[in-house]
Amino acid sequence: MTRLSASFNLGRIGFYTFLILVTALSVFPFYWMYIIGSNVTAAINQFPPAMIPGGRFIENLIKVYENVNFNRALINSFVVSATLTVSVLFFCSLAGFAFAKLNFRGRNVLFAFLVGSMMVPTQLGLIPSYMIISKLGWLDDLRAVIIPGIANAFGIFWMRQYISSSVPNELLEAGRIDGCSTFRLFWNIVVPAIRPGYATLGIITFMGSWNDFLWPLVVLKDRSVHTVQIALKNLNGAYYQDFSMILAGTVLATLPILVIFLLFSKQFISGLTEGAVK
Amino acid sequence: MLAKPLNRALNQRIRDHLNAYLFISPFFILFAVFGVFPMIFTAWVSLHKWNIVGAKTFIGLQNYKFIMEDPYFWKSLYNTFSIWFLSTLPQLFFALILAFLLNQSMLKGREFFRISVFLPNITSVVAVAIIFGALFGQHYGLINYALSLLGMDPIDFRSSVLGTHLAISSMVMWRWTGYNAIIYLAGLQSIPNDLYEAATIDGATKRQQFFFITIPLLRPMIIFTIILSTIGGMQIFAEPLMFSGPGGGSQGQGLTITLLLYEEAFARQAFGYASAIAWMLFFIIVAFSLVNMFFAKKLQSAD
Known part of the structure; x- marks a missing residue:
């Protein structure tokens, strides 16, 4: 009996040690980013390197602002990510509702097509898309990164799954009998019922667009329209040696998304795990 | 007497169809412009020697x-x-x-x-x-x-x-x-x-x-x-x-x-x-x- 509980305890210690180790590995780079960003580069370049945050974060940030217009980049990223998130939520839930609850000819074929379209890599259309954007006169214009993304296959797929399982048909039929138009059914019944789904898809969309890199790199050349990621890349490319400044900028670029994630993390993780099994 | 509800049901069916197509259209329009067309166009461009000025010569494979x-x-x-x-x-x-x-x-x-x-x-x-x-x-x-x-x-x-x-x-x-x-x-x-x-x-x-x-x-x-x-x-x-x-x-x-x-x-x-x-x-x-x-x-x- 005692041997059994001893081995059980040992297993439990190993179990938590492993999890804490993984957690430390996950969190450490964030911590280290701040250590470098708040020290002088020389403090990092010594052996052993600095392991606690210094007091130079603001000075490093000022240097960041001397090199790139970070506020402009932050505003651009916010405008792009917020607009995209709102429109993706609206258009994807609308289309998801149609696929989940409306009967129309070609529904299954169109849905299969939509799912298949997720397999196509963005690179395949990169060059013609660039040409289209340039013909439209949208190079160096935020519309170039917003318009192509206002509805996407993943969002529609996700919303369809969510709506089929969380909006009862009886509710929609009752609305029909009351004389609701199809759009009213969507707006008054479906939208209020899928708020948790909106939270999860909203965070996925916001993060994806905040962190997007290849497409903005191709179509947003001018400094005035750079997003945070492009500004960060330029910061890294131009001043390779000043790690402290670069990482102070990285902290600033990561902070908004970190705050948003931590605020919604609980709903987000449970939404993600539920959404995946539905 | 039956014609009216039948008519209404038929109208409803048509309206349902129209609404459904309308609701899903944003994605399909975007995908046509920034997905399907570029894919085909990429294939066509790949058969050319093509540079920035737009000068292109067909060179097959x-x-x-x-x-x-x-x-x-x-x-x-x-x-x-x-x-x-x-x-x-x-x-x-x-x-x-x-x-x-x-x-x-x-x-x-x-x-x-x-x-x-x-x-x-x-x-x-x-x-x-x-x-x-x-x-x-x-x-x-x-x-x-x-x-x-x-x-x-x-x-x-x-x-x-x-x-x-x-x-x-x-x-x-x-x-x-x-x-x-x-x-x-x-x-x-x-x-x-x-x-x-x-x-x-x-x-x-x-x-x-x-x-x-x-x-x-x-x-x-x-x-x-x-x-x-x-x-x-x-x-x-x-x-x-x-x-x-x-x-x-x-x-x-x-x-x-x-x-x-x-x-x-x-x-x-x-x-x-x-x-x-x-x-x-x-x-x-x-x-x-x-x-x-x-x-x-x-x-x-x-x-």
Whole structure:
């Protein structure tokens, strides 16, 4: 009996040690980013390197602002990510509702097509898309990164799954009998019922667009329209040696998304795990 | 007398159809403009010698022949697969174990652990590449400091092929292991608990439960993550660009297929050649996904 509980305890210690180790590995780079960003580069370049945050974060940030217009980049990223998130939520839930609850000819074929379209890599259309954007006169214009993304296959797929399982048909039929138009059914019944789904898809969309890199790199050349990621890349490319400044900028670029994630993390993780099994 | 309700029902059907098509149209219009048309147009461009001024000459399949003879293409192919292999296999294995542990009923602080392992995924690839670039620095990087504590000489990760691949793979691993663990966790939660209870009563150890219950029942999720990481891994771009710089470094040690495509198109303005690379990339993704699916299915029928 005692041997059994001893081995059980040992297993439990190993179990938590492993999890804490993984957690430390996950969190450490964030911590280290701040250590470098708040020290002088020389403090990092010594052996052993600095392991606690210094007091130079603001000075490093000022240097960041001397090199790139970070506020402009932050505003651009916010405008792009917020607009995209709102429109993706609206258009994807609308289309998801149609696929989940409306009967129309070609529904299954169109849905299969939509799912298949997720397999196509963005690179395949990169060059013609660039040409289209340039013909439209949208190079160096935020519309170039917003318009192509206002509805996407993943969002529609996700919303369809969510709506089929969380909006009862009886509710929609009752609305029909009351004389609701199809759009009213969507707006008054479906939208209020899928708020948790909106939270999860909203965070996925916001993060994806905040962190997007290849497409903005191709179509947003001018400094005035750079997003945070492009500004960060330029910061890294131009001043390779000043790690402290670069990482102070990285902290600033990561902070908004970190705050948003931590605020919604609980709903987000449970939404993600539920959404995946539905 | 019956005509009126029938008429109304018919009208309703038509209206339903119209509404449905209207509701789904934004995606299909966008996909037609920025998905289907570019795909076909890329194929057409790939048959031309085409530069920025728009001067184009039809050269048939020459671009594809050039690709076959291009040492940079083969190098990028090798690098892409090497990075994929080094990052994906350990990542998925690790994620499985992590999900299994996170699903244990005795776990305290479950929410905290879930959020922290997912945290790396919210960081942008650019930020990850900068942080890991500093970690893997030759003279003062933390990794080399750790190696020096073990009495080893510092490694110049950037200049060696394996070093570059290891550094880039570790970025991918760090960013995606927790994400995959959460996806697996979702699958685990749908496995009924009595299966484990019955196995425990029959004397199965935790390890046996993991290999004979968890893995077989998680196979759909495993296939999903393998496909996802295949598609993502074949398109890897930001990490090598940030870590090795333009061209993937002095000897192209970080040159991946998408990086090559990007440089041909937007640095050398060789749109025709770059378009051919884009189609090659698509074929590689489809073929490799099918191969992976085949192996994943085969594993399934093994027991």
